[in-house]
Amino acid sequence: MPDTASPEAPPAPPPSQDAQAARPLPAAQVVMAVALAWLVPGLGHVYLKRAVRGLIFFALVMISLGIGCSLQGNLYRPMQGQWLSYLATFGEIGTGVPYFVLRYGLHYDGRQEAAGFEYGTAFLLTSGLMNLLLVLDAWDIASGQKE
Amino acid sequence: MLSHFLLMVVYALLVSLFFTTLWRRERRAQIVLFLQLFFGMVGGGLIVAWLMYPFPPGPPAPIP
Numbered sequence: 052m053p054d055t056a057s058p059e060a061p062p063a064p065p066p067s068q069d070a071q072a073a074r075p076l077p078a079a080q081v082v083m084a085v086a087l088a089w090l091v092p093g094l095g096h097v098y099l100k101r102a103v104r105g106l107i108f109f110a111l112v113m114i115s116l117g118i119g120c121s122l123q124g125n126l127y128r129p130m131q132g133q134w135l136s137y138l139a140t141f142g143e144i145g146t147g148v149p150y151f152v153l154r155y156g157l158h159y160d161g162r163q164e165a166a167g168f169e170y171g172t173a174f175l176l177t178s179g180l181m182n183l184l185l186v187l188d189a190w191d192i193a194s195g196q197k198e
Numbered sequence: 199m200l201s202h203f204l205l206m207v208v209y210a211l212l213v214s215l216f217f218t219t220l221w222r223r224e225r226r227a228q229i230v231l232f233l234q235l236f237f238g239m240v241g242g243g244l245i246v247a248w249l250m251y252p253f254p255p256g257p258p259a260p261i262p
Contacts, residue, residue, distance in 0.1 A: 108216070170205050
């Protein structure tokens with residue numbers, strides 16, 4: 052069979068790694084990535100074959116959580132009549148399993164009299180909000196909206 | 199560990215590293231964004247602190 056391609060035509064470039072990565076995953080894998088990303092900080096990225104970034108995210112979220120606990124920051128829980136506590140609880144539950152380990156496993160509650168209470172609360176809230184952003188990032192990557 | 203400035207620097211460091219890793223892929227772009235975020239937060243905090251300096255502190259908050 053004769054070769055019909057002209058010798059001047061450049062060969063088609065192979066699909067780039069970005070284009071391959073931007074391919075959306077099946078719905079079940081998207082749900083799995085999002086669930087893992089919420090449960091353990093960075094695990095969603097590890098599941099999506101971005102292990103180094105996942106480990107960096109895990110370290111950053113856990114360091115923030117550890118500093119918040121060492122400063123005796125507030126681990127929020129919903130309080131009747133204080134709607135901001137619901138919002139703050141949602142933010143801190145964003146940390147996933149570590150929140151429940153602290154709350155129910157270690158019975159951590161924070162100490163309002165501690166000198167670092169406000170700073171610790173900021174660190175704890177930040178760790179939860181960072182992980183919520185990681186959940187959204189895992190969603191974007193798994194659904195092909197982001198490389 | 200309870201130095202206000204040290205805690206602010208540690209906080210800025212963590213948040214800057216997080217967003218740098220989240221938003222940028224290339225090493226050079228990561229460094230640029232990290233420096234912008236880190237010094238933006240630390241510098242911004244110092245400027246706000248300096249602006250608040252003339253205002254007298256209120257009474258300490260009661261501990262419930």
